[in-house]
Amino acid sequence: MMSWSQVGFQDAASPVMEEFLFFHDFALVVLAFILGLVGYMMVIAVTNRSVVTGLLEGQTLEALWTALPALVLIQLAVPSLLLLYSLDEATDSQVTLKAVGHQWYWSYEYADFSSVSGEVAEFDAYMLPDGPSPSFRLLDTDNRTTLPWGCGVRVLVSSADVLHAWAVPSLGVKVDACPGRLNQVSFSSHRPGIFFGQCSEICGANHSFMPICIEMVTGGDFLAWVSALL
CATH class of the missing domain: 2.60.40.420 (Cupredoxins -  blue copper proteins)
Structure with missing residues (x-):
């Protein structure tokens, strides 16, 4: 049954549900990393206004914040699609x-x-x-x-x-x-x-x-x- 004051998933009893729980935990780790990074950048921007206001362009930075989110989305999309198709996969049934x-x-x-x-x-x-x-x-x-x-x-x-x-x-x-x-x-x-x-x-x-x-x-x-x- 559920724990943590009835908050969260029930204990997995099938391979598919186990994979769902693994994906959920992985997505939460990615979410925590993104929130931490965005929060850190906001603090830096507020505490260093003189530097930020003078920054007009940064091609390296733009390339990074385009490539990194794409990689993160791919890492989330691949296991998500695999799980989605595993739900409809026909298996031998007794x-x-x-x-x-x-x-x-x-x-x-x-x-x-x-x-x-x-x-x-x-x-x-x-x-x-x-x-x-x-x-x-x-x-x-x-x-x-x-x-x-x-x-x-x-x-x-x-x-x-x-x-x-x-x-x-x-x-x-x-x-x-x-x-x-x-x-x-x-x-x-x-x-x-x-x-x-x-x-x-x-x-x-x-x-x-x-x-x-x-x-x-x-x-x-x-x-x-x-x-x-x-």
């Missing part, structure tokens, strides 16, 4: 989960698993008014979405009524749920645990009360859970 947004709950379907009679594993997930811990208030659900960690997971997201968004920050996932349209995202978790998310698109009066609760377990526990669901 499990497919379909998530459908409703006002105001989520329904899930495991299309890869069905009973002998042909019934597909599916359920609805509603918010628990009071979670087992005060830290999880308005985040836990009556039916947790269970998935295997260490495996590729593909999530198909849609909506039955209005616009929603299926988002789990720890996994670095956010997908729009649009009526009549099927969006998809792939991810994998490198550790077990329980990860919380929420609908991230204004969808009505109870928008704040349709959380997402993902429980990552081992492959064996996942198969046992699906068998019990069927």
